[in-house]
Amino acid sequence: MRHRHLTTAMLALGVMLLLDVLRVWLPSIITIFGQAAATPAELLGAFAVSWFLLALAAPALVRRLGARPVGLVAAGALAGARLALTAAPGGRLQLWLACAGLLAGLVWLAATAAVVARPVSGLALGLVAAAVGHALLGTEDLVWRGGWPGWTLSALLAGAFLAVQAGAGRTRAAVSTGGSGGARAWLLAGPATLLAGQLALSPAVWDAAASYRHGSPDLPGLGLPPAHVPALPILAVGLFVVAAFTRPPRWLAPVLWPAALLAGAVLFAADRADWLGPAFLLAAGGLGGCLALADALTDTHTETDTNTDARTDTGTGGDTDDAHTGGGIDTRPDAGADTRSGGGTGAGSVGSGRRGHAAVGGMLVFAVAAVAYYAAYDLGYPNGWVPVALAVLVGVVAVTGRPAAASVLPGTAPAWTAVGLMLLTAVAAGIHRPVPATERRAVAAGNVRVVAYNVRMGFGLDGRLDLDGLARAVTGSRPDVVLLSEVDRGWLLNGGHDTLALLARRLRMPYVFAPAADPVWGDAVLSRWPVRSGETRPLPAGGAPTGAQALGVTLDLGGGARLAVVATHLQPPPGRGPVTQARQVAAFATRYAAGRPLVLAGDLNTEPGDPAFLEFTGAGLVDALASARPVPTSPADDPREQIDHVFVSPGVTAADVVAPRSTASDHLPVTVTLTLP
Structure with a gap:
């Protein structure tokens, strides 16, 4: 060579x-x-x-x-x-x-x-x-x-x-x-x-x-x-x-x-x-x-x-000799540079x-x-x-x-x-083409299994990218719909991975993504049913450093049934709760559902009974995890805070609430089975 x-x-x-x-x-x-x-x-x-x-x-x-x-x-x-x-x-x-x-x-x-x-x-x-x-x-x-x-x-x-x-x-x-x-x-x-x-x-x-x-x-x-x-x-x-x-x-x-x-x-x-x-x-x-x-x-x-001889070679590419143009190093005997191991002075x-x-x-x-x-x-x-x-x-x-x-x-x-x-x-x-949408004709017995999960860009508590661990935490609940927070689609700061595509392939579920902080960081909905329509709304920062949004999608459950799904991740200002964002998400979700059955979920960064939490219940939404409270989800290795939530519209009933233990993220997923009216 x-x-x-x-x-x-x-x-x-x-x-x-x-x-x-x-x-x-x-x-x-x-x-x-x-x-x-x-x-x-x-x-x-x-x-x-x-x-x-x-x-x-x-x-x-x-x-x-x-x-x-x-x-x-x-x-x-x-x-x-x-x-x-x-x-x-x-x-x-x-x-x-x-x-x-x-x-x-x-x-x-x-x-x-x-x-x-x-x-x-x-x-x-x-x-x-x-x-x-x-x-x-x-x-x-x-x-x-x-x-x-x-x-x-x-x-x-x-x-x-x-x-x-x-x-x-x-x-x-x-x-x-x-x-x-x-x-x-x-x-x-x-x-x-x-x-x-x-x-x-x-x-x-x-x-x-x-x-x-x-x-x-x-x-x-x-x-x-x-x-x-x-x-x-x-x-x-x-x-x-x-x-x-x-x-x-x-x-x-x-x-x-x-x-x-x-x-x-x-x-x-x-x-x-x-x-x-x-x-x-x-x-x-x-x-x-x-x-x-x-x-x-x-x-x-x-x-x-100053060490060269009468040649005019500058050593930076001026010589078009084949041995000298690409590497920038003159290896000829008359190069005139100091050949000692230290490079000379x-x-x-x-x-x-x-x-x-x-x-x-x-x-x-x-x-x-x-x-x-x-x-x-x-x-x-x-x-x-x-x-x-x-x-x-x-x-x-x-x-x-x-x-x-x-x-x-x-x-x-x-x-x-x-x-x-x-x-x-x-x-x-x-090779890495995404999984196509799965057509389902009808919901079995009217039940939908929902998982909400803050995946922390794919990194577990040990600091390693743990997509297999995330997939195991989700698939154990056999979900029909998955709502993800802190989804990274290319931040070099997190290693430059498309976490969403990698996780979607493991779950064999297609996705819809909406950006929040920038075009490659936000929230996603994965579903076994086709998505028929969708809308996203940016939320006011209110002093919060990271951006936030609300993503609404409508799923075709077959037989003429529709389900409105809203995924969000509220970002509270330092030292305060996300009250303003919660109010806007609740209003967006009820307007977007337009009378259809609704599920709203994500990392809401608020505890039950807090002012931001009450914005959702005050808008007529129902806490789907209420029957199983307390349901702490953070931190994953010693959960003490209940900040990941699922809300539904009146008439939708919830059962089988579980927060599976896993250290694949700093949060635990929450899973619930919803029965539609």
Whole structure:
């Protein structure tokens, strides 16, 4: 394998492993360290950012010990931590393993930056390959799957990374000779990773956007599973690859790609579900193009190495020699750079240090932006500015510099790469197609079994993604209708999973989803009967940091029978009850039911007898759990609070109330059998 291809493969595989660790580390910070908002947001943020600040010492370590030994040790630690996470039982051990893997990954990035001046090809391939692989897994990471398939694939990925890392290290005769060239491209590693995982290359967001495009005039703005293989994710992958590995005219690229990325971020920040598809398409093309621009433009300061001979090679891509264009490392005997293990103290060493600091600094931007985005849901400020600010940063860094001569990948490689990844994305969409609606002709004896469950984005009390545990807690009641709260359809902060689609496949029940906090977080109704109409209503925040909504759907039970179902998750302002939201949901539900039998359920964050609870009974609704009170549902390991409820319209009777014990979430599900009039 040519050296430049070996370097690209090493960087791509390392990025994939680092993303695997981040998908565990981010939710571990929230669910284990933060205990799902029980820890102050300021403390949580300080703990998270401290690991990235600690990594700022990595470039100095690389200069002292040498890029190759530091890179090999850090790569081994990263791969080892990744494999250990698959076996971790959750809890504090998972948190510390994820932190160790993250720190190792950051040190590895700094060591790699010291010897790679042109990282864009490896970064871009790593980001898009990780996205396509995540799509092939249905957005459920190997680290959570376990079993022999999870272990085998994880070991193969880690082994391939270590083998390529060792091979790339053996082929390096010298460090990059390019002064500080490549620093701007490395600076984009962190922002690009966050934008890709949050929006542009998130398979879970692709799923959510595809579901919003499906439906009927009776279901405006509500997400139903698509009945076909969606084209949006396939197109997004193709746009990203083509933009990242080709160049439009120089007069067009500096305007086109930053503008596309900014437009995608703005559409995403607008929190409009129907804009989600255009948002990630624009972001995918814009992000890929900005990465290519950063590779095509070198740093504005001098690129001349004081150790070089009479050649004019700058080490940043100006030489179009095949051995030098892709990897950014000149391996010819006359390279003139210091070949000692520590990299020397000449201009090459200065440049490698700047690249190392740029790589770790870019990841620090990732950490600060991720914390700022999440803390908004604890502190109550708008967070749509975070992806917009990142898009502006990426665009500015991408267009400021001076042109370099070489392209990222020569020849037809971008076209074939795009086609291959698009085909794999299509296969993923076909494999994980949602379950179709089940037609039922009539309700047996007029009975409907209902389950209401706050699933905490799929994470159990041990901090591990536990979709099988959630499915067992639900299927044990043999439900006909399931109402879910805290449903996550793509938050990178929670690992980037489409929790709803994953759970729906396990339950073999189609779903309707309505967003609350943003287009990929909200509430859902799963039903064995067809949905005939629906409506969603946003609820006033009233000082509550997280958004809320009420989702109403009408189910066709067969024989002309209809059942109105309303799912919601009330979010009270700090220190107060959700009285205003409760009043509006009760009014919405009675109006939406229009005389039909009604069931309203969810995490209402109010106890029986509280003012918010009385808003529902005052509106004429009946507490379906009254005969079994008390029915505590939170916290799941020691339930003391009765905050998950089921209300019905007069004439609907309730029986067989159960709150099955499970630690697959921080709440217990509540189940009840309803007899319709």
